[in-house]
Amino acid sequence: MQITLPFHYDFDRVLERLSLDPLHAVSLSDKSIRVPMASGNVVVVKAAGSSRRPVFELENLEEGQLDRIKDIFHFGSSLDAVNAHFANTNLSALFSEHQGTPIVREFSLYGSLMKSIIHQQLNLSFAHTLTSRFVRTFGHENDGVWFYPAPETIARLRPEDLREMQFSTRKAEYVIGLSEAIASGKLDLDRMESKADEEVAAELVSYRGVGPWTAQSFLLFGLGRPNLFPIADIGLQNALKIQWQLQEKPKAEEIMRHLPDWSPYLSYAALYLWRSIE
DNA sequence: AACCAGGGAAGAT
């Protein structure tokens, strides 16, 4: 089927960012991406218009999956309110630069959580290598795209199995421990969809390996929430150092002074700052 | 070679 958006939408920027993750099946020449769906099929989202007149061709869409696709890609509403909000802030230039770039949700909540843990304290290059190795070893490929493994699969592993692919012992324990909690039903990620940010964060942080940064990343990219700014993130600190032309990375208190100005769209500030150094 | 990286747990005040 085909859908047309009645507002500006920069799919080129979306694909550019998604293509940074080697697990994503992006075709820049084709302006398309293959999306692994929870039910096992793969939906192809392909740009058929322009950023000014966005039209998308959705292939292999199954019954009831349109809402999920619209949710993932933020096809449901424009970013006019976001842009208007930042027009009078110290990030106005940044927002002008990235106009029409939405937050695109991770395709799997479990994948989002695993990816955040694997990415902790690692440079992006190695983090992507490690995540890719994790999925290609324990997940499965279908219709040209990789699916994250089932939590049950990872719950059965021993830390040594992950150490072989250069996980640290701790990271292996975190990943397996959370997968156990999810597989047993104790931790239900789907149920997070209807909970408030603070409630989600409080529950996730109670698990070993999940701190504020990981909980915020899950809320931002996994659930697509609009008002998170992971203050501990080195990338954001470096981006702000450049943005503000500082000699050193700004300290947490310095950054926090600006958060009220950027709220309730902190996630967009974070996204565009990340984009500014990628 | 030394320092850094899309942090977090454990230990020490």
Add this chain to the structure above:
DNA sequence: ATCTTCCATGGT
């Protein structure tokens, strides 16, 4: 409660 140290690994 808050501050400091240690963890493990590849990148630059």
